[in-house]
Amino acid sequence: MTRVRVGELRPNQLLHTFGVGATVDLPNLSVIVLGLDEWQHTGVDDISEDRLLAAVRKICGAQVKALRKPPYQPEVPGDPFGPWASVGVPVGLFPRWLRCPNPKCNVLAPVESQLFRLVPDPYRPERVRYVHDCAGSGNRRPTALPARFLLACRHGHLDDFPWMEFAHRGRHPGPGHALRMVERGTTGEAANLFVNCTECQASRSMAEAFGPAAERALPACRGRHPHLGEFEPCEEEARTLILGATNSWFPYLVTVFHIPRSQEALDQVVAEHWAQLQLLAGMERGMALQVLRNFDRAWQDLRTYPEDDIWDAILRRATQQPEGEDEEVLQIHEPEWREFTSRHPRQGRDFQVVTEPVPRSAADWLAEVRLAERLREVSALVGFTRIDAPEWGAVPVREQRRARLARGPVTWVPCAEVRGEGIFLRLAEDRVAEWEERPEVKRRRDQLLAAHRAWRRQRLLNPDDPMPPMRYLLLHSLAHVLIRELALESGYSASGIRERIYARQPGPDGEPMAGILLYTAAPDSEGTLGGLVGMGRRDRLGPLIEQALDAARLCSSDPLCAEHDPADNAQLYGAACHACLFAAETSCERGNHYLDRALVVDTLATSGIGFFAG
Template sequence: MANEKTVVGSVRPSQLLWTYGPGALVDLPNLSVITSGIDIWQKERCAVITEARLLAAVQQRLGAQVESLRMAPFSKSETSDRLSAEARVGVPVRPFPRWLRCVKCGLLAPYDNGLFELKENPYRPESTRFVHAGCRGSDGKLPPKDADAVPARMLLACRNGHLDDFPWHWFVHSGPSTCRGTLRFFESGASLQTENLWVRCDKCEAAKSLAQAFGKAGKENLPGCRGRHPHLDRFDHECDEDARAVLLGATNSWFPVSISALAIPRPNASPLQQIIIDHWDDFADVEDVGELKGTIKALTKRGEAAGLDAHTPEVVWAAIEAHRSGADAEDEDEPDIKGPEWRVLTDPTPVNDYPNFLSEETAPPASFQSVIARVLLLKRLREVNALLGFTRVESPDEIGVAGSGPVSAPLSSSRPDWIPANQVHGEGIFIQFDEAAIAAWEQNPAVQQADARLRGGHKGWRNRRDLSPAEAGYPGARYVLLHTLAHLLIRELALECGYNAASIRERIYASVNEDGNQAGFIIYTAAADSDGTLGGLVELGKPENLERLLTQALRRARICSSDPLCAEHDPQKDQSLHAAACHACSFVAETSCESSNRYLDRAMVVPTVQNAATAFFQDA
């Protein structure tokens, strides 16, 4: 990770999508920096990721000007010369917040006012830091000596995605003031609670505790939001949201808004058409048959596009022309990105497209054949994720709702022509449930009552956040059942499959529409630092293993260590998005869940100490 002058640290490419994307703060050991907008990234260093369905979905959200999905820039070779141009390849950042605090004398000032110096270390970038030159201590009596300066730990953020420096002068002087005295940070007690942390002006001796920056007092002591986007170096014209104080490093300062798709074979595509689709980056710029021969030779040399040599260059050229003209294209404007995936997963004949998608049907577990219609072992799959924007203070809106939740802040100053993305390979298990069994369960009056309670919690949750309409986005009892069962199975699989629990993910299919009802889910691995295809998860999808794991998961879910509190939880009372679920029984890592541990209820899966009538698995 670098800015124009100094290398200051490093993060993994996948973190630039989930944790440290544009607009996010990176809290390095000695610095705090903000990742700049993608309009000043090194686009030529960002490799293109091909996934037509996902690109079409992104274009629907951000506009047709988006031409490609690209990985974050990275150096393709290790270099021992830390001062070379290759060593400086990375993502541009800038110091933020601007205000620093001297650890010895408590001086609080912006880094660009001349009181602080940047000490670079090109050979150990993590040691790069700011220092207060010639610090003489808090009483001014020590010999001059450079002292470390650390970022001020408070910022202002709002629900419109704006982020700003904390208004230290405004805060200390209780509003606009002509006083420009030096500010000092000091502690008044043994603990580091906010009421013991103070800021004082050396000139007028005004002082205020940081406790007055939060809650109701914060609304009185803080100015309105200025509409600042520091990652874009711009201010919006106006913002009607209240700015609130947030701590540096707080998780609510940046939430990614992303979309993902599985790379699936195109239904009814011939093997040659699928090869053209999978390797379109290589074929897109080919202008004639003569140039095509060189491209085929290069692909063969790399060991890619298996089966391409079975066709003459003329036949391949005809297929390229057909793809370029759109004659062989499917409808890529389908709003439901999971629809095509569901059709491929439920196709009577398992489809394959090496190396992106390999599936094999296996028998459902013997004791669950009345409720499980199909099990597919996904020996290889590829997932592509794209970053659309981000929110602050409030997490992105819930499932299926666009435009009614927190505002998604932009990734660039202008409409982007590309967006950051990454791809991961893995393996998984697809389980399809019997539609008749699910539909019969949904008609149970007790299930409908439990569904109404969750819907009430959903409405209260949205009303409390001023989201309209309040009823929008509720996924229904079917989703809650499948989602909870997926969580229970993830927790069980993590104990045996050999993968890190946080690298196991879910993908729920629970839509009900005129094209047909969905009832199933995929549990899969997608670890960015490995192919994730070691076979440990697929092996557990075989009938004898899956039956044992499902039985264990259901039995374990009947009793939670937090019962009876967990089982008695009513989402309508506290306006929450889950019922009988908690960290002890149903929650999984945020990286594993597609809906942030929302819409979960053990009572819809198995009988609990509070409710035995709503369980789908009554005999578990």
């Protein structure tokens, strides 16, 4: 099998944009990221994050042993054939059908037809391409382009478009027939694209691959997973996608914040590198410390400490119960809430929280403000979907149509980490509890609950599964209101500010929660530069909240937005739309579900429901 380096991606792109099973549109090629069975372990760093590992095991199974960053080795300039060049994420050509752009040729054929030849370039990987010898020579040969259309289904399957069968209206004509793709117009619309057979003159417009006509023109889904190289039974309807369409791949991620396990700095460093250091716990002290010097990253952080203290810290960590095995910790939000609300939060290299006085204008409803000057967020990819994005939190994980990352049970999952800053706001529990008991709020809850049940029935899910508590909808809506105002005032883009909602009613599950964390993060080592934390200072936070609430009272889509009935079309939101509350997918933890501006402020259509009404 030919191995050619074809480009590069950032580690975070391999989780959020171009992960396992996603197509990557390179300058001259289109490739698909292969399954974890094909990934190599050279140049891979493990991440020690017990809580994240425990959450991943709940979804993928107890056989998952590790969280790993994508393989990487620094480039050696001037040495394109060195060991570093063979380290990376494996990809395969997809789609397999290519088209010659020469207007006198326009041949459309699979790469197995031998009509196209691969031209590698070890010095400029982005220039790797397939060429067609229909005209010219050398660099004048036309670069073959990937076919623009694919087939996909809701179960995560992806396939080449059935060009030969489509052109011949459902039958395969056999050998000797060749195809051309001809464009009869300048708009690039599907109606102007025709697939022609050069042998029997069969012809068909690509417009028939979309809409109602597609039901008669397209075959059933074959259940193909090109990233795994296998097929599986599938009865789902296949539909045509444009190559590079955003709905061809949606990641399913599990995310946690790093919480220090100890106040001691040395114990924190040992916990961070435990994936490597756990190998030393069963060795004799002298040999273990000698081996430790070969662990470059761990030794870099530990070498300033006395050897006796390092050895004692390793033994202490080895005798502790892994945090991820504690059932309480499987609730991802619980340890984070406990640390954000602690009187003396544990501080660490990647977790630094300070208390800020509450603005006077918000003293009657805001109980606490914490500024997170440093945060580390770790995300793990546990699957992906096509056609429809994952229903973040609206559908249990077990019911999601997640495509697999490997042919068998995964023993590790790819991860990425980012560092940043944030603002944590805790609402007064007595005010929230009093608001939940208002008759107006209970009537609004009945409306939203009816829509919640209808939405689940439409998707053949259990309609009696509980809806999030009303305090969650309040906090979620308030978070979106503040994100919009922070984007205007802080200089960050709205898509770069994320939310974390902590909502739980009093009960046997634990103490009540009513708080939000708004944060931003970047993949470099230092994270962001304090702009968001600056907005959380007492003198700036108070006016910012007032401006945000004032802006939320009126939407440019009112009165349609304010009068929206969530039961219409069974939608999981009330008074909310793109003009007022909806946020980017990177910002919202629920995919813009469970939002309602009427729960926050008075609107044109409601009065007395909002937490800040009047």
